[in-house]
Amino acid sequence: MRWLSNFAAAFAIAALLAFSACYSASRPTLIGKPAPDFTVKDADRTVTLSQLRGQVVVLNFWASWCGPCIEETPSLMRMQQKMKSKGVTVLAVSMDEDESAYHHFLNVHGINFLTVRDPGQQSNALYGTFRYPETFVIDRNGVVRRKFIGQVDWLEPEITDFLGKL
Secondary structure (H helix, E strand, O other), X not given: OHHHXXXXXXXXXXXXXXXXXXXXXXXXXXXXXXXXXXXXXXXXXXXXXXXXXXXEEEEEEEOOOOHXXXXXXHHHHHHHHHHHHHOEEEEEEEOOOOHHHHHHXXXXXXXXXXXXXXXXXXXXXXXXXXXXXXXXXXXXXXXXXXXXXXXXXXXXXXXXXXXXXX
């Protein structure tokens, strides 16, 4: 029986090392490079990323069915409200295939930032996203400066200070 607990402990350590190695000494490939430009046209609007040049863009890839996206939305909205006068713009690109689910989400949450629906997922393919939410911070010159994977509290002083200095 003791060998089983030793085996389980060794397996847990090996798994932990394997998963942590995925990010060890690596950096997302887009950091420090020009943000890939894209245009998304849905039933409501057409948005081209490069039209936002001159602003700090918080490019958020999300979906209405994504739990962490739902939880992140209030802080993203408050950050947009707080930082808009400093030239920070949220561009949220929804991966929703269902247009009615997308519009329902916008209405229920009273979204106050620029959002567009890209059911073909062409924009997020340019950024290599696969987990939602995933967010890229793009500086005023169109260069990717930071990437966040997962839910973020956008009102954290470290984040708002970073955005304010770009």
